[in-house]
Amino acid sequence: MTLPAEALRLLADWLPGNDDPERPRMQLATVDASGLPDIRTVLLSEWDETGFFLHTDANSRKVAQLASFPGVALDLLWPGFARQLVVQGRAERADGDEERRVYARRSPYLRQLAWQNTAEVAQLPREERTRQWAEFADAHDIAALEAPATWVGYRVRPSRLTFWEADPEGPSHRVEFGLSDEGWARFDLPG
Template sequence: MTTDPITELASRLPGVPGRDGYFPLMSLATIDLDGGPDVRTVLLSEITAQGLTFHTDVNSRKVMQVRADPSVALLLTIPEQAQQIVVRGTAASLDGPEVHAAYRNRSRYLQLLAWMNTAEISALPEDERHRRWAEFSEAHPDGTLEPPTEWAGFLVRPHRITFWQADTRGPSHRIEYTRSGPDWSGAHHPG
């Protein structure tokens, strides 16, 4: 077992999040304002020694929920390796420089989407949405956009990380790590 499950998590992914256009999908579970679970898919922006980061629009339901209750869970699946990784932790807002760096690292499409994904535009007919998108894209050449003020980043600081592995020759297997202060302890569990 490892003493650093965050590094172990990063080593199991088929690429480095945030490099060469690789942003793996992960499910983000939050608690809604009524106390029930809510889940959606987000891009994993980066893995640091502190945890996992994602970015989104501040007007989204997920941001409202995270600000009300920062307890979250993440699920990364690696189907080609028959693995899944579940992270439970606490989400905290990231500062300006980290948010700007992550925005610059996004694809052109996602940079435009950060500006154009508004309630006003979503209510327009499809042809009008496409026209406005094209106009905005033409008015802002590649490399000229800064993140909108509505674009935010979050760091999920894990307190539990569970690695699940299928096994076609026997039972599946889980290793679960729990953080106590700066240290991690691990335990094996049935799948």
């Protein structure tokens, strides 16, 4: 199910283009095996008419949580607290072409980080981590690097999107889109 046309118009207005190197940050909430919520910041890699894409390490806690329960929430906050977008939905693995395209667009730092962001490196003293970082950079053409096998992407398919907007001359206001068996419905809500 693709997102409703009005939500797509709002997203195009609110979010930078997918080729803008400055990526929005978002909070990604998941649920752990004991039912407790977990949360962390990730980059919004890209979005399209089907949902929102993020990328991470296959060995991360969030990936284990998504494997046992794919329900997630996303929260994007705009500077000056002028806008907030909250998304509820389900995460599914992105396809390989999408994962490769996003990796190719990442900064050299983040491309290298995807290779060296391991549990083993994290145990090392800082000087050794710095030494291994420099050694890796010397030994590889970072611009030509391909993604490690641990680079994984997820698409969040929304079942609810809530666009919150501040209004200095009136009450804040939310426009919400909810998906049910009847399709998408739109609601105006208090802020």
